[in-house]
Each structure stands twice: as structure tokens, then as C-alpha cells.
Amino acid sequence: xxxxxxxxxxxxxxxxxxxxxxxxxxxxxxxxxxxxxxxxxxxxxxxxxxxxxxxxxxxxxxxxxxxxxxxxxxxxxxxxxxxxxxxxxxxxxxxxxxxxxxxxxxxxxxxxxxxxxxxxxxxxxxxxxxxxxxxxxxxxxxxxxxxxxxxxxxxxxxxxxxxxxxxxxxxxxxxxxxxxxxxxxxxxxxxxxxxxxxxxxxxxxxxxxxxxxxxxxxxxxxxxxxxxxxxxxxxxxxxxxxxxxxxxxxxxxxxxxxxxxxxxxxxxxxxxxxxxx
Numbered sequence: 001x002x003x004x005x006x007x008x009x010x011x012x013x014x015x016x017x018x019x020x021x022x023x024x025x026x027x028x029x030x031x032x033x034x035x036x037x038x039x040x041x042x043x044x045x046x047x048x049x050x051x052x053x054x055x056x057x058x059x060x061x062x063x064x065x066x067x068x069x070x071x072x073x074x075x076x077x078x079x080x081x082x083x084x085x086x087x088x089x090x091x092x093x094x095x096x097x098x099x100x101x102x103x104x105x106x107x108x109x110x111x112x113x114x115x116x117x118x119x120x121x122x123x124x125x126x127x128x129x130x131x132x133x134x135x136x137x138x139x140x141x142x143x144x145x146x147x148x149x150x151x152x153x154x155x156x157x158x159x160x161x162x163x164x165x166x167x168x169x170x171x172x173x174x175x176x177x178x179x180x181x182x183x184x185x186x187x188x189x190x191x192x193x194x195x196x197x198x199x200x201x202x203x204x205x206x207x208x209x210x211x212x213x214x215x216x217x218x219x220x221x222x223x224x225x226x227x228x229x230x231x232x233x234x235x236x237x238x239x240x241x242x243x244x245x246x247x248x249x250x251x252x253x254x255x256x257x258x259x260x261x262x263x264x265x266x267x268x269x270x271x272x273x274x275x276x277x
Contacts, residue, residue, distance in 0.1 A: 001260060003242055005172040006196035009148045011115070012039035012070050013237065014257060017202060017246040018054055019043070025053035026060075028248055033061060033069065035253035041175075041200075041244055043074035043119055044104045046084045051107040058109055072115035072173075073104045074153065075134065080119055093130055097137035101146065115173055116147040120154035127162050139169050149173055151197075157187035164195050175200040175244075180208045180276035184239070193240060202244040204232050208276070216271055224262045226255075233259035235272045 002010040016032040018025055018041065029040060043049040051073060061067060075097050078089050087099035105111065116138060122130040138150045151173030152163065164170040174192055178185045178201035185201070192199040211217055212228050221228045229245075233256055236243040245256050264272075 003198050005149055005198055007149070007172060009114075009172070011149070011173070011198060011242070012037070013242055014233070014259070015039035015041050015070075015072070015200065015242065015244045016253070017041045017244040018050075019048045019246060021053075021246070021248070022050060023053075024248065025050045026056045029054055029057035030060060031250045032253055033057075033066060035250060036257045037253065038068065039070040039072065041072045042108075043076055043117075044086045044100050044107070045074065045076035045081060045119065046086075047080075047082050051104060055107045055109050062109075070114045071108055071110065072117060072149075073108065073113060074117040074119040075100045075138070076119040077122055077130070077134070079122065093133040094137045097134055097141075101141060112145065113147040115149040115151060116141060117151040117153050117173065117175060121152070121159055125156070125158070127159055132166075135163065135167055139167070142169060151175065151200075155188065157191055160188055160191050164191070164197075170195055171197055173198045173200055173242075175202060177201075177203045177207055178236075178241070180211050180272075183277060184236075184241075184273060186273075189239070189241065198242055199240065200242045200244060201236055202246075204236055204243055205229055205245075208232070211272075211275060214275060217275070220264070220268060220272075224264075226258070226262065230255060230259045231264075231272070234262065234264055235269060238264055238269055239273065 001013040003013050016037040021028050042051045042054045044051050086103040087096040122128050141147050142150045149172040151171045153175040176185050189199050220231050233243045
């Protein structure tokens with residue numbers, strides 16, 4: 001199953017995230033693909049990701065003829081990096097984006113990317129000159145055909161509205177941490193719906209521990225003979241979200257991909273959507 005961005009590019013409806021995997025990254029990507037994932041999310045940021053190890057998995061998969069994966073990675077600004085930046089931290093932001101992008105292509109053994117995402121704006125509120133420069137650099141990569149999609153992560157609703165209003169190309173994807181306590185990021189999701197942007201939700205499980213102990217959610221898991229995680233992922237899909245999972249358990253990988261095998265009714269969706277409010 002796939003989703004389609006407003007520019008016509010298809011993207012898998014469920015993606016495997018590689019944050020915090022460190023030395024296990026290569027093995028886990030191979031296991032995820034074996035389980036059935038066709039989309040991989042990473043970042044060129046050594047604090048939380050090891051993009052090169054994703055590339056090692058891709059080389060092994062290519063030898064097996066499995067080189068059809070959808071690849072998404074990110075440009076991480078200096079304020080989100082440690083001393084191991086994949087670019088000259090003293091160079092212009094435009095140069096940093098180009099150097100980071102070229103480094104990602106090298107890590108992933110590709111001549112283009114499927115999706116390239118700004119890991120987060122430079123400011124907590126509004127968009128500054130750095131944000132507009134980085135976005136213009138990403139738009140140039142898109143215009144040159146180097147990436148099929150561009151997007152932004154860790155963005156607020158006002159920031160996204162501003163970007164959609166003023167950018168040459170509005171984002172095609174948005175990737176945010178998604179809290180039930182804040183209506184599952186409702187304001188950003190509604191903007192994405194309005195502008196036909198694909199919303200990707202991460203930390204759907206780890207950010208919402210209270211959902212796992214909710215008796216109503218547990219009852220739904222029993223009703224549909226599935227796990228609580230699958231209820232959350234199915235809910236996400238049905239409200240128009242592309243979920244990410246970062247599980248390190250091969251059985252959970254397979255189970256998560258079965259989340260589209262049942263359908264929650266409207267009352268059940270409403271119950272989950274308002275669970276933390």
C-alpha cells in the first residue's frame with residue numbers, strides 16, 4: 001500500500017525508522033526489509049543515526065536484487081549535530097546542505113534520493129533567515145531532480161503555515177513526534193490535509209505510554225485479536241497519517257505491517273483521537 005504526494009510521487013504507507021540503532025543499524029534494516037518494509041528513514045546525524053550503516057544494508061540488499069526501497073534522509077543543522085558534522089560547519093548554509101546531501105548519497109550508494117527532509121527549523125518560533133536559506137537549497141536539489149520529495153520535521157503549525165505560504169515549493173512531507181496528549185498533533189495534521197502534504201508520525205508508541213494502559217484501547221486489541229501497537233498504527237493510518245516504527249524485534253516488525261488487515265469504526269477512531277485530551 002502506498003500514499004501519493006501532491007506532486008504525484010508514491011511513498012510507502014508505513015516506514016522503518018533507524019534512529020538510535022547504532023551498531024545494530026545494518027542488521028535491523030535487513031530484518032525490516034525481510035519483514036516487508038519498503039521504506040527506510042534515516043538522517044545524516046551521528047548523534048542519533050548511522051546513515052552509512054543503512055548504506056551497508058542497501059549494498060547487501062542490492063546483491064539480492066532488492067534495490068527497490070524508498071529512501072528518506074535528512075539535513076540536520078549545526079544546532080542538532082555534535083562535532084562530527086557531515087559538512088564544513090563554518091561554510092554557508094547553502095554549502096552545508098549540498099555537502100550533507102552529497103555525503104548522504106555516498107553513504108547510501110545512490111545518485112538521487114526519494115525524500116530529503118530538514119531535520120528541524122533553526123528557531124522554536126517562526127522561521128529565520130537560516131531556515132529560508134536551507135529551504136531554498138533543498139528546493140534547488142528538488143528542481144535539479146536530485147530528490148523526488150522535500151519536507152520538514154519537528155515543525156510547529158505556525159512554522160508550517162508560513163512555509164506553505166511563502167516557499168516556492170511547499171513541503172511534500174512533514175515528519176513530527178506525535179503525542180496523544182496534544183490531539184496527535186492535530187493542528188499540523190490539519191494543515192497537511194489542507195495542503196495535501198503527507199504527514200509522517202514518529203514516536204507513536206514511545207511518546208504515548210498512557211495509551212497502552214488505557215482499558216478501552218486494550219479492549220479494542222482484544223476485539224480485533226491484535227496488539228495495542230497495531231491498534232495505534234491502524235488508527236494513525238485511518239486518520240491519514242504515515243506511521244514510522246523503529247522496533248528492533250523482527251516479530252513486531254511483521255506484526256506492525258499487519259496493521260492494515262482490520263478497520264476501526266468511526267466511534268473507535270474518535271475514542272482514540274481524544275484519548276489524551
